[in-house]
Amino acid sequence: MHAFEIFSIIGTIAFAMSGAFVAMEEEYDILGILVLGLVTAFGGGVIRNILIGIPVTTLWSQELLIKLAIASIILAFLLPLGWIKHWKRTEAFFDAIGLSAFAIQGGLYAANMHHPLSAVLVAAVMTGIGGGIIRDLLAGRKPLVLHDEIYAVWAMIVGAVIGLNWIHSTWQALLLFAVIVLLRMLSVFYKWKLPRRMLQMSSSPDGLSDSNNTKGKHSRKTA
Secondary structure, three states, X not given: OOHHHHHHHHHHHHHHHHHHHXXXXXXXXXXXXXXXXXXXXXXXXXXXXXXXXXOHHHHHHOHHHHHHHHHHHHHHHHOOHHHHHOHHHHHHHHHHHHHHHHHHHHHHHHHHOOOOHHHHHHHHHHHHHHHHHHHHHHOOOOOHHHHOOOOHHHHXXXXXXXXXXXOOOHHXXXXXXXXXXXXXXXXXXXXXXXXXXXXXXXXXXXXXEHHHHHHHHHHHHHO
16 A cells, blocks of 8 residues: 555544544534534645645545545544543544644655645645644634644654655655654643744733833822
8 A cells, every 4th residue: 555545544534533522522413523523634635735736626536535534433423431531631642643644645745746845845734734723613722733732843844854855665654654643742741832922911020910010100100
C-alpha cells in the first residue's frame, strides 16, 4: 500500500472519531454526530484541494474512505459509556494522530503533483488543521489551532520535510508520522506555546487596574 493511502486511512479514522466524540460532548443527536464526524474527516482535504487546484468533486471518488469514516463514527457512537468518559484523556492523542497523518498526506499529495515548496507547506498545513478548525467552529468552540499549545507548527514542519524532498520511502514517512505525533503530545504535556500578546489593561501590584489608579491620582490632585 502506498504511503499516501496509509496516511489517508489513519487520518480519516482519527479525525472521524475525533469529530464524533466532540459532537457527543456537545450533546448532538446521531445525525449531528455523523455530520460533524464526516466534516472533521474530510474538511481539511476539501480545503487543500481548493487551494492547490484539485476539483472538490474528487471527494466522491473516495468511496472507501467515506465508508470507513462512517463506520468509525458509528463505532464511536456505540462505544460503552465508560470508554467514552475516558475520551478527554485521549482527545489530544487522536487529534495528534489526525494532524500528523493528514499533514503528511496533504504534503505528499502536493509533492506528487510537483508543486513548489510553498504549495507543499500550504497543503500540509491546511490538510492537517482544516478539519479540526471546522469541527471546533461547528461545535461552537474556539479553534484549538488558534489558541492552544503549538499545533500548526508541526504541520508546517511536515510540509518543509516533504517539500525539501527528504522523504523517499514509506518507512521514512511512518517515522516522520511518529515523530510529529510525539512532538504534538509533548507540546500538550509541557504546554508549549507560541509567543502571544494580550491587549488587556494590566493590573498593578496592589490589584488595581491602570484605569483605577489613574482615577485615584486625578482625585488626589483635585482634592
